[in-house]
Amino acid sequence: xxxxxxxxxxxxxxxxxxxxxxxxxxxxxxxxxxxxxxxxxxxxxxxxxxxxxxxxxxxxxxxxxxxxxxxxxxxxxxxxxxxxxxxxxxxxxxxxxx
Numbered sequence: 188x189x190x191x192x193x194x195x196x197x198x199x200x201x202x203x204x205x206x207x208x209x210x211x212x213x214x215x216x217x218x219x220x221x222x223x224x225x226x227x228x229x230x231x232x233x234x235x236x237x238x239x240x241x242x243x244x245x246x247x248x249x250x251x252x253x254x255x256x257x258x259x260x261x262x263x264x265x266x267x268x269x270x271x272x273x274x275x276x277x278x279x280x281x282x283x284x285x
Contacts, residue, residue, distance in 0.1 A: 194225045194285065226274075226281060236270040248272040251280055259284070 233250030
């Protein structure tokens with residue numbers, strides 16, 4: 188989750204920069220552009236599926252843990268489904284949660 192902290196810090200920097208410029212709302216188009224850039228940065232560092240016994244997060248794919256996925260969707264995803272997640276599957280989670 189260290190990489191999420193980097194993305195979060197960058198989003199905060201952009202927000203504060205726009206406030207200093209007197210822009211309280213940068214508009215949906217700009218926010219989408221920033222989000223897409225952040226997703227590119229994040230996914231460059233977050234690999235594919237892992238389920239290492241010493242990792243407290245458990246099953247993780249594209250930076251999303253099974254727990255986060257299940258809480259977001261109200262499901263109990265199995266290992267095969269978790270290992271087959273796509274960027275399209277996880278993008279809504281990042282958009283809402285982070």
